[in-house]
Structures are given as C-alpha cells and as structure tokens.
Amino acid sequence: MVEEASQLAMLRVEDAPLLTGRGRFFDDLPAPRGTLEAAILRSPHAHARITSMRCDAARALKGVHAVITGEDYARVASPLMVGVKLPIQCWPIARDKVRYTGEPIAVVLAEDRYIAEDALDLIEVDFDVLAPALDPLVALNDDAPVLHEEMGGNLGSERSFTYGDPEAAFAAADQVVEVSVRYPRNSCTPIETYGVLTEWNPHDQSYEVTANFQGPFSIHPVIARALNVPGNRLRLKTPEDSGGSFGVKQGVFPYIALLGACARLADRPVRWVEDRLEHLTASVSATNRAITLRAAVTATGRVTALDFDQVEDVGAYLRAPEPATLYRMHGNLCGAYDIANLSVRNRIVMTNKTPTGLNRGFGGPQLYFALERLMQRIAGTLGLDPLEVIRTNLIAAEAFPYRTASGATYDSGDYAQALERALTEGDYEALLARRDTARAEGRLYGIGLTAAVEPSVSNMGYLSTALTPAERAKAGPKNGAQSCATIAIDPVGSITVQIDSVPQGQGHKTVAAGIVAERFGLNAGDVRVVAAIDTSKDAWSIAAGNYSSRFAAASAGAVSIAADRLRQRIARIAAAQLNVTIDDIRFADGKVFSIHNPDAAVSFSRVASAAHWAPATLPEGIASPVRETAIWTAPELAAPTEDDRINSSLCHAFIFDFCGIEIDPVTCQVRIDRYVTMHDCGTILHQGMVDGQIRGAFAQAVGAALFEEYAYDEDGAFLAGTLADYPVPTIHEIPDLQILHTCSPSPLTPLGAKGVGEGNCMSTPVCIANAVADALAPAHGPLDLTLPLSPTRIAALLSAEPPAPAGQASPRKPDGKGLSGQGQARVSATPQEIWDLLMDADQLAALIPGAHGVKQLSPTRFIADVTLGVGPVKGRYRVDVGLSDLNEPHSAVLTGKANGALGSGSGTGTVTLVEDDGGTVISYSYEAAVGGKVAAVGGRLLDGAAKIVIGQFFTALGRKAGGDVPRRGLLARLRARWGASS
C-alpha cells in the first residue's frame, strides 16, 4: 500500500490532460471576437537601408484590416530599453534600416493568417543593401560596417576586471597554456513557437496581453515602458501550458510590444503565432563567443591564475536582458577549481545577426567550452593525465562555503568525493580499457572529461557588473532574487497554490502540491496548483519566471514557507478548538489532532475553513489563514561590490561528466559510446523530474555538440530555417546515459535544493569535444575544435575528404551558397531564330517557367514577374534582366536581379549560340547568389532547382523554335514537376 501511495505521489498532476489532448497551450485558447491575425514581413537582408515601402496593394486585399510599419509603431510606442547605456535605439520593428535577416519590417493584420500571409507578398520594399558585419572579431575592426551609426562602431561595452594578482602568478608560472575557441550560435528551439494575443482598452489606456512568455518578469517594465504605459496598465497573462521554452520564450517580449502597438493602432485585438521559419531565423539565439583563455600553471598542473579575453556577439541589438549571457557566470568563471587570481576582459559586440537572449545553460556552454578545453590542453602540454589535472585543481571539501576570486559564494559541495564516486560507479576503468582495445584495433576512440559548477537562482543584480562602479552608484542598487507563492484556503477548506515559476513542462505543479500536502497531512491530489500567471492578480516580482533553474531552490522554497506559516495558524486554531497546546498538534489523513489524543480529531477542512465562516472565533492575534503569500529572497545575493565582486547566483551544483566516443573514419560521424554524468544538486525534491531535466539537457547538448548551428552565409543570409537545416537530434542520435547523484544540501535555500535544469547544457558539449580531441590526439596532436562537430568538420580535421570525382565538380562556391552551373541544349532552329525569340518579350513570357508577364523596358532590359518554387518555398519574384555584350546572333551576357517576399538573388549568365547542322547548340553558364527566406529553407535544394528551371527554359525554347526536344525519362519529368511551378 505504502509503495502504491508513493508511486502515486511520483506521478505528475500535469500529465493526464497533456496525454489526452486537453492541454491549454497558447494556440488552444479562445480569442475575443473580432481578433485579427497578424503576419510579419521580415527583412531578406542582413544589413540594408529601407529606401521606400509600398503597402497599398496589401491594404487593398480583401480581408486585410491594416498594415503596420515601423513609423506607425513609433507613433504610439517607444524603443525597448537597453541594459547598458548606449546611444542606440532597439525598436521591435525596423524603421529606416534593417540589421539582421528576419528583422520585422511590417505587420499585416487580417481576418485570418492565410490572407495576412498573402498580403505580405504584396508589400514592396526597396532596399539599399549594405555590407554586413558578421564575425564578432572582424566587426570590432575600424573598417568594419557599422550597425548603429550613433555608436560609431560595433563595440557595445567593454570592461576589464582583476581579482587577486594574476600578473604575478603568470610571471611565476612554470608554464602558460592557452586556448582560443569559438562557441557557435545555437538554440534549444522549443517545439511550440511564440504566441501573443494583445488587446488595447482606450478608455483606461491599458493593454491586456496573453503570451507564452517564460520570464524573467524584469522584462515586464521593459514592455510597459515600450508601450508608454505604467506597469499597472499592462496586464500580462501566461497560458496554463507552454510547449517548452529552455529560455527561448523570454525572447517573445519584443513581439508583445510590437503587437500591443498593433492592437492599439488597429483598435482590435491582435493575435500572432510564430511559424517555424520565423522562430529559427529571428526569435532568439544563444550568443556566439570568441574566447582566448590563458592559464598560469605549475609543473604539476596546478592552475594559479586564469586570464579571459571574451568577445560576446549579441547580434544586431543589445536586447534585454543582454549582456546577461556574458555576466551570468561572472562569479564562477573559474568553474570547479580553486584559482585565486583572475583577470577578465569582456567585450560586447553587435553584428548583423538575430539578437540573442536566454537559452538553457545561459553563458555556461560558452564558458565551460573554453575552460574545460583548457584543462585538457594543460594535461596534454604537461604530459599529465587530464583526470589528474582536474583532481589537482578541484576546490577542497573543507573550503565550503567557498568564496571565488570574482565574488561568488559556493554554498556547499564535496567535489572530490563526487568525482571519485562517479569514477567508481560509472566504471571509468572499464572505459579506459575499452579505449585501449579500440585503439589497438586502429579505431578512433577518445575519452572526454568535464568538471563544472552549475549556478542557479540568479542574482538580479549580476547584470550591473557590466556597469562601472560609478555607473552602478548612479543607477541605484540591484540585487536579490525574490520568489513568491500564495496559498489560499477556500470556504470548504480545500487548498489552491499559486506559484510564480511559469513552468514549461518541468512538473512544478506536482512538486508544489507534494510540498503543501505533506505539511497539512493531505494527499497531493487534494491540493490544486495554478502555474499560469496574471500580473494584475498574482504575487510576482521581477525575478518571477522559469529561468536560472530557480524553481526547486527558490519558488518551491517560497511555497514551503507559505505552507509553514499557514500550518502554524491552523495549528493554533485547532489547539484552541481542542483545548490542547499548539506543540501537540499534528496533521495527518485530512485530520488535525493532538498527539496525545488522536481520536479527538477535527477535520482539516473544518478547521481550515473556520476563518471564512467565523473569523470572530479565531484565537486572538492570529492572522487570517484564508490566504498567505510568502515572498522570499536570499540575503546572500548582494549587489556587486566596489571592487566588482559579484555573488552572481545563490546555489552552485556540481557536475562531473565523462564519456567515450568513437569516430567513424569513413563517414566521420561521432558516435557516443558511453556517457556518465554525476550531479550534486543538493536535496532532490522529485527524482523522476530531476532525471528528466538531466536527460533533456543532455539531449540538447548532444545536438549543440554534434549537429546544430544557426549558420549564416557570408552575406548574412540565414541558412538554418527548417528543422531539416537545423538538425535537432532524434532518438537515433541520443544515447542512453548513466545518471549518478550525490547530495550536499544547500544551506541557503528553504528545502536544501539547488537548480539542476541546465547543467548538462554546460558540461556535455565540451565533454564530447574533449573526447573527440582525445580520439584524434594520437594522430593529430592538440586540436582547436569548433562546434558542432559535424562530419564535415571532422573530415576537415582528418584531412581525409576525398576530391570530387572528375566531371562532378561541386557546383557551389566553396565559400557560400552561391550557385553556378553550365550546360548545353540543342534545338532545331537557326541561331538567328533563337536570337529573335530571346529578344522578344512576348515570346519570353511563354518560355520562362512560372512567368506571369514580361515587359520590355528597352531593347536590352526586361522585367518579369515569376512564380518559382524551391522545396517548400514557393513565391513571386520581380526579375529584372539586362542584356549586354550583344553579338547578334552569337552571344550575349545577361545580368539579372530577382526580388520577392521570399528572398532576393542576383547573377550573371552567358549564352552562346553555335550553328550545328541546321540547328543550334545553345551553351550557357551562370553564377548567382541568393538570400532571404529561400536561402534559409531551400539552401540544399537550390542547385538542383536552378538546373531544373534552366532546363525547363531551354526545353520550352526548343519546343517554341520547333526543334527536337530531347526525350526525357520519367525521372527527369518528375524532377521538373517538383522543381518549379508551371
């Protein structure tokens, strides 16, 4: 029976509705009558000036209610606030300039989404395309294109920090070891995308918003200020369910501002659901970072100082809460190691890429990729075992609470014990033997190690470390991390709990119900927990939300504090009713009784509801138990000190990972053979959910390590716009992993728990990279690795890429998604007849696949409207073709530009006509570049599509000229149908 009950307690209260299709996600909620659906026109260019825009045709489309531009937005709303004082304006919609591919340019509001998207195609925008700044280091150069002219450059912030005496430590070092790494752009990409519903009430000048926002609610004042209303006029509600977030849904907030303004301008409720292309292209991304990290090391591998030079790429705008990714880890830059001397140079740079924001691990993946690659390199340089280097430098158990060089207080831990247990329970010896065997057989097998400290419960003041002490003094202190929980008892004595954590599947309701039920001797099923937040009714603070793994440590703690307070009150009421002392009161099985006389029990609901029905009978001096809100903050989370020391997080969990991987020498794929992860996250509140967090973070980290990258072309086109181009791992790519636990309760949190949700996002990418480096080390020595370690990257490392077979030279330029190709066709007409056809606009209209009309502007210039489909992307383009180098009837050069809602392209082609036995051999060659949506989603298909379209053109030309069209096989016909619409 007991077992059954505890099993029941382990089941999640969230699950049954989700399993039966009764979830209440954003898009499942009803919208008010008259709600308009929004679709957003986005920039096809990474960097361009908007010279003109014509929206009349879109406005005239039946079913379209309004088209909103950046200028319209600026009439009723303001730019988004920036965390670091900069002379830039962060508008949620472009005004005179676009600064990243996918930046909003206009919003269509229509009766339904299909019509709204139709209207997007009718908006014409003229751009003056500018060279983009894409690489963070290059963007810092004096001659780099500048995104925000007001700034005069792209450097958004620079600060240097010194702790201890790193200079002396480096001078005295036996060895200085350095790594220079680049962490790429990626994202945890939830399966549910953003959703926003906005309403404007003109009479009290207020906004009502529902959005699957995840917090932190420090963003609420940012949105309110952007919408030009005080906080009490911005009612922000979140749905009960949210389909994953992992930080990413923090980034919905610019759309809340944008669509809020739209609702006001249109005077109608407005709803928007982001599509996947929008999400991948333009929602939010983790920062990419260039780090040079140097260590002063003794001959035995003891690190005496670290020197960081970090360049953080936040994309086109410094959007709140950035530059938080860089500063979140500031207190724990030395990871799990006892290193007293530290110097740091932090630079924030803006580039023509999507603005960055929260992403699971938040600063950890970037930091540990440098730090743990360095630890492995130290071992290699000194000829030591990497495990020994980690052991030598770990913070000793007796040092806790440990104050780091940069000001964090590590609350508890026994790192050495956790490491040794992991080695034993994870059978590290067996893994070493496995590597020996594999290597003896000539296989590429490697072992990776990582030790990491996982911070949780962010200090809301850490971001101000980016400011100088003088700037901080002026801005006023920022610190703490409040959590709020409300427990209410209704007139029949049943309990409702409101939490402030905005979960997206982490099971917070189950855990909160368990905590409260235990306090009152009830079943977890008797306690109802509400996780949806309404800022006009519920208790919240700027720290509310689901981030920095704060639930178990902070939110659950607030729940327990509120429960304890209510329990105390109800115990007093019961003591008075039973005429016993309060210390004797117990709660069990729905009853309240004295431990000395359990038979004389009163029902919990009767005692608990007394405050509703007979408040006058409550014992004197007792606060009403009808409702209790606990607001808890940790006093340890102080503002940065004068000397820039910051306790950036409240809790610090420990992780030790090791893994074995094997590289296939033919396919260059990395296979994870074994993975062991040891966690010390303090007290575990729910084993199943903790392990679920570890498994989920691990899977995302495997994606980041091996597959996923938000890749950009050299002209700033986004290349990962579908889940086929941004390959999220499936079950085939995710190995099982061995999870181990040890427990050092946090002395600083109400329940002894620490955060656990992000750890493997921090530790796993570098652990896998270290294993790959180890696998390649015997043959290749120390390597600088860049994630993701895709087969292409591994092949380059192995230098084993075979040359393309003769006659099959790659049609792509090696440095981008430019297209080039050549071909021949023979038609049964004379060169002059062909020439005349090519120079006749009416004839051309019939020949060009998908052409709606060709206009001849001059003898050598044509304009055509063309509908083309490439893979999933079908759209209209305005094609402008000029002819030059005319050598009638032998050759001509065509220079063309195409522009459409789906992207743009430009190219040059040469056509030569050679008479051949009464017919003509037409030879052509072309080079082209494409950008915008079509590059993002169709990149892999473009070569084939271009060939098919050109093939269709010449086939039609041959037919028109009365020639013998080459007979085509079934495959060719199918390909032709797939490649372009007719």
Place this chain on the structure above:
Amino acid sequence: MRRLNADQRHKIGMTLNGRPVEGYAVPRLLLSDFLRHELAATGTHVGCEHGVCGACTVRIDGMMARSCLTLAVQVDGAVIDTVEGLAPDAERLSVLQSAFRKHHALQCGFCTAGILMSLDTLLRDTPDADEHQIRDVLSGHLCRCTGYHTILNAAIEAAATLKKDIQDA
C-alpha cells in the same frame, strides 16, 4: 475528380474519433488548421509545418500522417483519429498513455500528441513490435524535453502489457 474553387469554402465531412463531423475549408487550408480551428480539436499540435517535427501526426484511414502536410479537402470522407480519441473514456488513460505517465515520457507535452498517435498506430498494427521498430517510429518525431529514452521505455512497457492482454484474452 471533384473540382474545387480556390476562393470558396467547401464542405468537408469526416469521421473524427468515431463521430461524424462537418466543417468548411478553402482548398489550401491545412488539415492541422482545419482540425484545430474549424473543428476545435486542439489536441493535435503544430510544431514546424514542414513535416519534420511530427507533433501534428494523426491517423488518416488507419495510416499515420502529418496533418500539416495534408490539405483538409484531401480527407473529405476519411476516418481521422487524433489524440483526443486514444483514451477509453474521458476519465481514464489508455495503456500507452498510462505508461507515458509512469515513465515521465513527457514534460511539456507539446510533441506528445503526435508521438502517441504514431506509437498507438504501431502497437495496433504490430502488437509484437520490438525495440527496434519502436525506435524506428520514434525517430520520426522531435522532442526537446525528454531526451527520448523515457518515451522508449514507456512504449516498450506498453507493448509488453498489450501483448500480455492479447495472450490473456
């Protein structure tokens, strides 16, 4: 062949989870949007609208299919099953759903509807499905929360339970 006017809404009838239903759709309306917005069957979720993530998987005439790659007009007269129809009644869960709950095979639950539809179809058509076959079906779905192995374990247990039920019957 039925000719449809691109600008007109056409009447679509189908059997949804065992009940006859009707709605109206322009020819370009996706089945996923038709189910969710026209028929208010919001259990089927939309994750990518290009057929990769699998969240929108439903059963059309017994075959699993991506509702985001299907037009509503294509299924006129068809038998459609969605996640809303998997449980034996409103207050109980199916064997597969119970196994999901027991093994923590879902977190946010957004991709779950599609995964359940695929696994339910597999276990219905292949009651003795082995781990390899389950993995194969699961590989058509993306889940960002769980790391998949709890889903695998739930499906393996559900398969064993169903097999036992069949043997006992």
